Amino acid sequence: MKKLLILLIGVFIFAKEFVITKYLDEKPVIGVEIEAPGKVAKLINNDFNVLDHFILDKGSNFKVKFEYQGNSLKVTYIRDESPILIKNYKSNSPSFYPFLVHRAIYDLNNYFSLQPAGFLIRKVVYAMLTAPRQSSIYLGDYTLTYKKRIITGGLNIFPKWADKNQRTIYFTKLNTLPELYKFDIYTGKLTKIMQSPGMLVVSDVKGDNLLLTMAKNGEPDIYIYNLKSHSLKQITTYPGIDVSGKFLGDDAIAFVSDRFGTPCVFEKNLTTGNVIRLLAHGKNQIGLDVYKNKLVISSRETNNAFGPNTFNLFLIDIDSEGLRRLTMKGQNNFPNFSVNGTSVMFIKKENFASKIGIIRLNEDKIFYYPLTKKLQSFDW
Amino acid sequence: MIKKLGLISGVAAVLLMLGCSNKQPNLENAQLETNQTQQKVVQNEQNKPTQTQKSEVNEKVQQEKIKLAQNIKQKQENEKQFAQNVADIVVYFDFDKYNIRQDQWPKVQKLADLIKSHPGKYTIRIEGNCDEWGTEEYNYGLGIRRANSVKNALIKLGVDPNQLTIISYGELNPVCTAHAKWCWAKNRRDNFTYLP
Numbered sequence: 001m002k003k004l005l006i007l008l009i010g011v012f013i014f015a016k017e018f019v020i021t022k023y024l025d026e027k028p029v030i031g032v033e034i035e036a037p038g039k040v041a042k043l044i045n046n047d048f049n050v051l052d053h054f055i056l057d058k059g060s061n062f063k064v065k066f067e068y069q070g071n072s073l074k075v076t077y078i079r080d081e082s083p084i085l086i087k088n089y090k091s092n093s094p095s096f097y098p099f100l101v102h103r104a105i106y107d108l109n110n111y112f113s114l115q116p117a118g119f120l121i122r123k124v125v126y127a128m129l130t131a132p133r134q135s136s137i138y139l140g141d142y143t144l145t146y147k148k149r150i151i152t153g154g155l156n157i158f159p160k161w162a163d164k165n166q167r168t169i170y171f172t173k174l175n176t177l178p179e180l181y182k183f184d185i186y187t188g189k190l191t192k193i194m195q196s197p198g199m200l201v202v203s204d205v206k207g208d209n210l211l212l213t214m215a216k217n218g219e220p221d222i223y224i225y226n227l228k229s230h231s232l233k234q235i236t237t238y239p240g241i242d243v244s245g246k247f248l249g250d251d252a253i254a255f256v257s258d259r260f261g262t263p264c265v266f267e268k269n270l271t272t273g274n275v276i277r278l279l280a281h282g283k284n285q286i287g288l289d290v291y292k293n294k295l296v297i298s299s300r301e302t303n304n305a306f307g308p309n310t311f312n313l314f315l316i317d318i319d320s321e322g323l324r325r326l327t328m329k330g331q332n333n334f335p336n337f338s339v340n341g342t343s344v345m346f347i348k349k350e351n352f353a354s355k356i357g358i359i360r361l362n363e364d365k366i367f368y369y370p371l372t373k374k375l376q377s378f379d380w
Numbered sequence: 381m382i383k384k385l386g387l388i389s390g391v392a393a394v395l396l397m398l399g400c401s402n403k404q405p406n407l408e409n410a411q412l413e414t415n416q417t418q419q420k421v422v423q424n425e426q427n428k429p430t431q432t433q434k435s436e437v438n439e440k441v442q443q444e445k446i447k448l449a450q451n452i453k454q455k456q457e458n459e460k461q462f463a464q465n466v467a468d469i470v471v472y473f474d475f476d477k478y479n480i481r482q483d484q485w486p487k488v489q490k491l492a493d494l495i496k497s498h499p500g501k502y503t504i505r506i507e508g509n510c511d512e513w514g515t516e517e518y519n520y521g522l523g524i525r526r527a528n529s530v531k532n533a534l535i536k537l538g539v540d541p542n543q544l545t546i547i548s549y550g551e552l553n554p555v556c557t558a559h560a561k562w563c564w565a566k567n568r569r570d571n572f573t574y575l576p
Contacts, residue, residue, distance in 0.1 A: 132553050155552060158516065174547070198546055199524050201517055213517060218528030218546055220521035241478075241521040256518055262476065263518055284476070287515045298515065310513075333515050376552060377516040 027053060028112050031060040036068035040097055043145060047105040052363045053114045064108060073100040077111070085111075095148075098141040115362065119338035119380070123166050124345075125150075125159040125185075126378035135376055137171055139185060142345070142380065143369055144356060150185055160202045160379045169379075170202040170210070180212075193227075203245045204253075204290075211235075211245035211253060222255055235268060246290035249318070254278060254290050265297050279316060281323070287311070287333045291341035293318040296326070298333045298346075313346060315361070326359050327366070336380050345380050347371070462498050463574035466491065471530055471570040475513070478525035480533055488530055491572060492537035503575040506530050508548040511564035516550060523548030530570050545575075 032048070034041045044066055048054060063078040071094050077085040087107060089100040102120040109117045124140045137151035137159045151159075155174035162168040167186055170193070173179045178200035180193040194200070198215030205211075208227045213220055222235045222245035235253060236242040241263070244256040252269050259266070265278045265285045279285060282299030289296050295316045302310065313326040313335050326332075330350035337344055344359040354371040469491050471484045480488060495504060508523030527546035535541050553571075556563035 129552055132555075133549065135552055155549070157550075157552065158520075174549070178547075198528075199520060199548060201520065203517065213521065215521070215524045215528075215548075218524060218531060220524055241518065241525055243517040243521040244515070286518045331513075374512075376550075 027055045028114070029055045029057050029060045029062070031058045031063040032056050033063060033065040036066055036073075039145075040068045040073075040101060041066075043098055043101045043143065044105070046143065046367075047101060047120060050358060050360065050365075050367045051105060051109060051117055051120065052360055052365055053109055053112075053117070066104065068097065068100075070094075071096070073097070073104055075104045075108070077108075095146060098143060098145040102141060115342065116340050118340050119343045119358075122339055122380055124378055124380050125161060125166075125169050127157045127159055127171070127376040128373050129376055137169070142358070144371070151183060158201045158377050160205060162205060170205070172201055194225075201243075203243070203255075204247050206247045209247075211247060213243045213245060222253065235270070244288050246288060246295075248290050248295070249293055254288060254295055256286060256288055265295070278318075279314065279323070281314065284311075287313075287335050287346075289335045289337050289344070291337040294337075294341060296335040296337060296344050298335055313344065313359070315344075326361075327357075332357070334375070334378065336378065338380060345378075347375060459574075459576065462494070465494055466504060466572045466574045469494075469572055472565065473526055473568045473570075475511070475564075475568065476522070478508075478522060478529050480529055485533075488533045489537060491530075492534050492539050495534070495539050495543060503543055503545050505573040505575055506544060506546045507553070507571040507573060508546065509553050509567055509569050509571065510551045511567040512551050512554070513564065520548050520550040523550050526568075526570050 032044070034044055036044070048056060061080050065074075065076040065078060067074040067076075071091045073089040075087045075089070076083050077087075087104065089104055091097070091100055099121070106117050106120045109115075109120075119142060122142055124142055124144065125137065126140065126144075127135050127137050129135050133155055135155050135157050136149050136153075137156045139148045139150050140146050151171060157172050157174065159169050159171045162170050162182055168182055168184045170180060170182055173181060175195075177195045177197055179195040180200050180202065182191045182193055183189070196214050196216060198218055199213060199220055201213045203211045203213050203222070210225045210227065212223045212225050212232075214223050215221070219239050221237060221242050224233045224235055225231070235245065236255065236257070238257060238259045241258045242255055246254045248254040248267060251271050252267050254265060254267050256263050257266050258264075260277070262284050263286045265288055266275050267278050268275045278295065279297055279299065282297075282301055284300035285297050286300075287296075287298030295318065297314050297316065298311045299314055300311050310331045311333055312328065313332045315324040315326055316322070326344065327346075327348070330348045332346055332348050334347045335344050336346065342361055344361065346357050346359070348355050348357045348368065354374060355368040356371050356375075358367045359365070360367075469487050471480065471487050473479075473484075474481060491504075506527040508525070508527035510519040510523050510526075513519075524546065527548060531541075531544050531546050534544060551567070554567045555569075556566040
């Protein structure tokens with residue numbers, strides 16, 4: 001009976017996985033010409049690859065010429081051998097070239113009025129362990145090619161973008177007590193929001209409301225903190241682990257709780273207070289992110305906690321109750337939706353190596369970049 | 381009238397002279413005063429410590445200073461030893477669990493005895509740690525619960541709650557970085573730090 005149940009669950013999951021969305025029936029065909037150093041050319045090709053919105057064909061009558069020199073990138077749109085548009089991208093530092101490339105591809109995508117590709121120009125903020133009890137916060141492009149350390153000294157963890165324009169971040173500093181700060185990456189202004197014993201993490205941001213995980217009495221619970229009124233409201237009260245709160249729709253949160261013995265993803269309605277389990281599949285659901293009514297969850301499927309096929313990513317649509325498997329093997333964690341919900345960034349551990357993965361949901365494609373060091377957490 | 385005045389003045393002059401004569405030094409008085417002075421000097425000499433007495437006092441002061449320093453050093457040594465004894469205790473946990481394992485209870489009991497036998501104004505920080513499995517926030521929460529489990533146990537064993545504080549390092553404070561089960565088991569632990 002148990003085997004039959006597993007089989008049925010398996011059929012259900014794989015059936016969902018094989019539904020491939022025909023997202024772009026006719027991709028624009030363009031020719032690409034690149035005159036740039038190897039690393040810049042590589043990144044241009046990588047962006048086209050990840051975006052997957054174009055068919056690259058040198059014989060096309062529409063060509064795009066990329067010329068990188070100094071700290072400038074010149075992009076010429078050519079139709080029938082005649083330049084029709086020239087765009088210049090400049091920076092004051094040679095290290096900024098990834099942002100110039102991403103912006104150029106983003107603009108080209110917009111020129112053809114294709115599905116928005118905002119993920120290309122989003123910055124990534126991440127915390128990385130530099131030594132035991134030493135963690136710094138870095139700023140990077142979505143491929144982590146660009147890297148700049150912005151917060152250092154002690155344990156600086158859980159960075160989270162504080163605004164849509166990606167000017168400011170929240171992060172936790174572990175001093176004697178955990179302290180929550182807001183940091184302006186352009187001006188360097190550092191503002192202390194609060195401190196609390198035990199645990200203090202910003203899990204999600206929605207306007208002036210922050211979903212915090214705090215553990216005032218040694219029990220991690222989820223709170224909503226309003227930045228304007230400074231009001232703090234406790235949302236979960238289970239005497240165990242309640243973490244990773246994410247705003248879900250207009251009147252609910254999704255969160256991870258061990259109230260069933262192992263960590264699982266639950267939904268709590270903020271009006272009625274009702275709590276329901278969101279995903280029955282898997283034995284250990286620890287990673288979670290939400291985009292509108294969609295959830296991406298990292299779930300362990302095997303009994304063997306340390307086996308090779310450990311944590312896989314699943315996409316759930318709350319409205320349609322659809323379930324879609326996103327990864328097949330390895331330890332896939334830290335799922336993080338892109339700003340427009342069309343991509344998921346995550347960390348994959350496999351064969352003793354870590355890599356950052358990007359799943360293009362509409363294109364059914366996954367791309368990986370190697371990671372040299374272990375990330376503590378990141379926000380895209 | 382003039383005669384009377386002259387008589388009074390005369391008597392006053394004689395009395396004045398007599399009064400002054402008492403304070404005039406004579407041989408006997410001088411001898412007496414000298415003796416008194418000598419006695420005073422002798423007395424002062426007697427009060428004044430001799431060179432030997434001086435060195436004895438210095439030695440005593442020195443000894444007291446040494447004793448004080450030794451006491452301080454001993455106290456520091458005791459504190460150091462206490463901190464080390466506290467740090468030597470490590471409570472391990474099972475994968476994804478925060479309940480104290482049966483085999484780890486003696487360590488908690490030992491820690492409680494240590495704290496109770498060492499009175500003073502200090503805090504013990506209980507630091508929850510996790511292995512590399514799991515996501516950042518859940519591991520951080522798990523670390524807090526592991527720290528809280530031992531805190532609650534210590535309180536039940538009679539330790540003053542005001543002496544205990546908890547923190548979670550999640551997976552950020554590994555003692556072992558190999559990708560192996562035995563290594564991950566070492567990282568699922570509570571450490572204890574003495575904060576004077």
